Amino acid sequence: MDISQALSALEALSSSTSTSSSGPLNALIDIHFNNAKSRILAGEDPKVVITELQKNVKTCKKDVEKGLKAWYGALGNVGKEVDRAFPPNLGAISEALSDPPLFSSPEASQALDGVILESLGRRGIWEAVEAMEEETSQSYSRSKRDLSSELQYIIESIKSSNLQPALQWCETNSRFLSSPPHPSSLPYHLHETVFKSINNQQDAIKYARSNMMGYVPSQPVLKLITSCLYDSSNSISSSTNGFGMNGSGMKGKLMNGKIIEDLNEAKEREKLEKLNELQKMFQSEFCRLHQWSKEDSLEVTVELGSRGGTLDKIEKARRVMGEHLGNVRKWEELPMEVPLPPSRRYHSVFVCPVSKEQATESNPPKMLTCGHVIAEESFNRLLKGGRRSVKCPYCPMETSQSVAQRLYF
Incomplete structure (x- = not known):
């Protein structure tokens, strides 16, 4: 036929x-x-x-x-x-079926070694870093090594409930942490954790007056100080005494001990969750100060590829559509939707809402004090006429040229 x-x-x-x-x-x-x-x-x-x-x-x-x-x-x-x-074109078929090993080219191999070395350095695994430096032509700079050691030391201190190194770091970099457009709340949460760990009410109130009163306009400091005057554990203990007594009061004592035990476990869980949250907050601010990526790129890649199942979906698409779409490494866009969690949805393209033009390396996006973002060329046009600050096109807040921050998508 x-x-x-x-x-x-x-x-x-x-x-x-x-x-x-x-x-x-x-x-x-x-x-x-x-x-x-x-x-x-x-x-x-x-x-x-x-x-x-x-x-x-x-x-x-x-x-x-x-x-x-x-x-x-x-x-x-x-x-x-x-x-x-x-x-179909036989050349296209042969190119689609050709599947050389990953990272076989010198450029790709060097990029992979750099990502692995960066990940090991950020984690402070110095023996592995030295082994990578011996096996490859790359090296982890002394300045990065010192910063990574400082980061790991403070994170380990937070894990062991020692918040003093983190507080000292916040005091040293207080100007950066308090600068607009988004001042950091890390110092307050560190002081809040220390405040809650003080058992004596007078000492706790004294600590709050010395270290936390500056956060009254933005944080519930007064509510926190007032709450320490009421000890919930004592209240529950006293209210439980005598509950369900049958002459001897044994049942009430057992129930009271169980409640106290549950309360202690809940407090311990809450403490661990708070310390874990403080670790993430500190690492985020530390990376922001030194202009490091917020997350380890190798960790993000492995998480999306293995636990997220992205590689499985791409491999299935390669098998099904490879003959028609060519080599998967030459795809400019994925031919199917890959579900990602909200924290992994990255926006690689920014269009200026003023000029309606896409941002580039020569015309990057800039964030104003109010949080609105426009392109650098639009920002510079608003600065014409000898003006020292720019009024946001969307709100009345003004931003000086030195305060506007470049964004990296």
Whole structure:
């Protein structure tokens, strides 16, 4: 069978009443529906009429599906004959099937070594870093090594409930942490954790007055100080004493001990969760200060590829669509949607809301004090006329040229 024969068979189906879906549907509407209506109006039992009509609908459905099956078969034959008559480019097929090992080129291998070395350095695994430096031509700079050691030392201190190194770091970099457009709340949360760990109420209030009163405008400091005057654990203990006593009071004591034990476990869990949160907050601010990426790029890649299942979906698409779309490494866009968690949805393109132009390396996005973002060229145009600050196009807040921060997407 060639293309002309396949097309002739398809045209024959179009002129045949047996394979047309309109024939059974017209018969259902014009004959069976009208007949059922007339019988019901004539006084016949509606239940019997509706039952017969349902049978006719099912018969019509089968006739339509039978006709569509013939159409699908004829369309498939046409597609096969088109593929035979117009063979694809053999060069494109060989290129699509060629699948050299990953990171085989010198540039790709060097990039992979750099990412691994950076990840090991950020984690402070210095023996592995030294081994990588010996095996590759790359090196981890002394300045980065010192910063990574400082980061790991403070994080380990937070894990062990020693917040003093983190507080000293915040005091040293207080100007950066308090600078607009988004001042950091890390110092307050560190002081809050220390405050809650002080058992003596007077000492706790004294600590708050010395270290936390500057956060009153933005944080619930007064509410926190007031809350320490009420000890919930003592209240529960006193209210439980005598509950359910049967002469000896043994049941009340047992219940009281169980409640105290549960409270201690809850407090311990809350403490661990708070320390974990402080670790993440500190690492984020530390990386922001030194202009490091917020997260380890190797960790993000492994998490999305393995636990997120992204590599499985791409590999399946490569097998199914590789012959038509070419080598997967040359795809500019994925041919399917890959579900990602909100924290992993990165925006690589920014369009300035003022100029309606896409940002580039020479025209990067800049964030104003108020949090709105515009392109650098739009920001510079607003600075014309000798102005020292720019009024945001969307709100009345002004931003000086030295405060505007470049964003990296």
